[in-house]
Amino acid sequence: MGTLFSQGARMQRPVSPAALPGALRNDPRVRAALARRDVGSVFALAHDESGLSYNKIAEACDIRPERVSKMARGDGTVTSLPVLERICDGLQIPGAYLGLAARPWETGAPHPAPHLEEEEDPVKRRDILRGALVAGLAGPGLAAALTTTRTDIDAALAATDHTTDLDRWQATAERYGHGYHGQAPVAVLGDLIAEFDELRPLLDRPQTDRDRAALAHVTAHMAGMVAIVLHDLGHHRESHGWSATAARAAERSGDHQLHAWVLAREAMVPLNFGAAPAAAKLADKARNLAGSEPSPAGALAAAVAARAHAVSGDRERALAAVADVERVAEQLTPQQRTDTWFGYPTQKHHVHLSQALTHLGETRRAYETQAAALTLSRPPSVMTRALITIDEASCRAQDGEREAAAHIASQAFGELPEPYRTGLTRTRATALYRTLPRDTPGRDRLADALAIPG
Known part of the structure; x- marks a missing residue:
């Protein structure tokens, strides 16, 4: 090791296939973006001005192509020093442009200094640096040494302080919580899984107790949303598995309301795919965990319990749960009624009631709640409208209007x-x-x- 990193040693590196042309590297726009560590703008300029594909940039910098593309569109940043160094090397950007030490491949740049305990007396190194400062010798060597020391401190801080990362992931979970927004479920699923690929390294790092709880909270939200989309797509086994992961994370977060929400969502899997008694047990467990205070999780749990007991044929418990969810829904604050997967919006309240009342044969009340769901100010999603309409068809069939039921359902689907x-x-x-x-x-x-088949 002493020979490899001896004084004056150089590491020759072949030109990267994604190296920025000199003119672009010194373009004021690129220099400004690098100064603020806005690598997404650099990716976009490299793509637009030099024709570098995002795949080529990704390969050179060892970053997923999806992430490169997202950052080029302004979605996401890089705060990790190792990733910034890979970008320097992949695009052949001098380290100083990003506030880093000179990279080993830079012409005339010394290789990064060895660990002090292996090759250099710390006292001697301190004396050299002190003498250089006193003499005012702020040349390239001293500048590199100062930069290396600073970046080492930054790296140590990055390894223990994840506030920025956690803030970003909490915002990401909140953004996905607003639902499909016109996107097909399979597209949303793909985005969520890609996000988990980026979240996973953070799960592997040492955490303080507080950060570990916050990260578990984010993981529970994200995994719960994956479970929702898989449920809507009909992949009930995979949905159950992701629900279990979300429940484990929610329990570790210490948030009982989040844990209750996850269990209530998990109960919808057996409810909609042929195991209503199991769904009723999960929903009742979620209700107990949510407690007596009005909450979105408590309302959702009661609504799912009403549906599960109705499908199971337990009319008394189903009607009691219907009364319970109606009572809780009336007491929710406007914020708790927000139209997200984690809130309990009025429209979704009517969707749940429609299902419960339809299975109970309470067709008059079911028609009323279906109409309410469809006439609220916010138009229902494609899937919600179809489910409400199919409920209406089921009520028509129960009322003896079978031809109308077949027509309504076939048109809706x-x-x-x-x-x-x-x-x-x-x-x-x-x-x-x-x-x-x-x-x-x-x-x-x-x-x-x-x-x-006929």
Whole structure:
């Protein structure tokens, strides 16, 4: 090791395939972006001005292409020193441009100094630096030494202080919590999994107790949302697994309301895929965990319990849960009613009630809550509108209007965009189809929409 890092040693490095051209490297826009460590703008300029693909940049810098693309669009930053160093090396940017020590491949730049305990007496090094400062010899060698010392301190701080990272992930979880926003579920799932790939290294680092709880809180939110999307897509086993991960994280976070929300969401998997008694047990557990104070988690748990008991045929407990969720929903604050996956918005309240009342045969009340869900100021999502309409069709069938039920359901399911004709919507429409007698007019049309063999 002493020979390799001896005085005057140089490391020759071949030119990177993603090296920035000299003109672009010294472009005022690039220099300004580098000075503020805005590597996303550098990626965008390299792509637009020099024709470098995001894949080539990603490969050279050892960063995922999706992350490079996102940062080029202004979504995300880099605070990790090792990643900044990889970007310097991959794009052949002098370290000083990013406030780093000179990189080993820079012409005439000495290799980074060895660890002091291996090759240099700390006292002697201190005397040399002190003498250089007194003599005013602020040349390249001293500047590099000062920069190396500072970046070592930055790296040590980065290893123990994750406030910035945690703030970013809390904001990310909040952003995804607003739901699909017109995106197909499979697209949202892909984005969430990509986010987890970036979150994972943070989970491996040492944490303070406070940061560990905050990180567990974020993980529970993110994993819970993955479980929701998998549930909506019909992948109930995978959804159950992600729900278990979310529950484990929520428990470690110490947030009982979040834990109750995760359990209530998990209960929806067996509820919608043929195991209502198991769903009722999970929902009742979530209700107990949420406690007596009105909360979105408590309202959701009661709503899911009402549906699960109704499907299981326990009319008394289902009606009691319906009364409970109506009482809790009235007491929620406007903030608790926000239209997110973690709130309990009025529209989703009516969607849950619609399901419970439909299974209970309370068709008059079900029609009222379906109408309320569809006439609220905020238009329902594509999936929500389809589920409400299929509930209406089920009520029509119970009231003896079977032909109308078949027509309404086939139209609602048939008009869905292809990415939404799976999972929950297909399960609900298929369940209705199976209740209709074979001689029901329009039943064949529903079978065609569902692609059920005649």
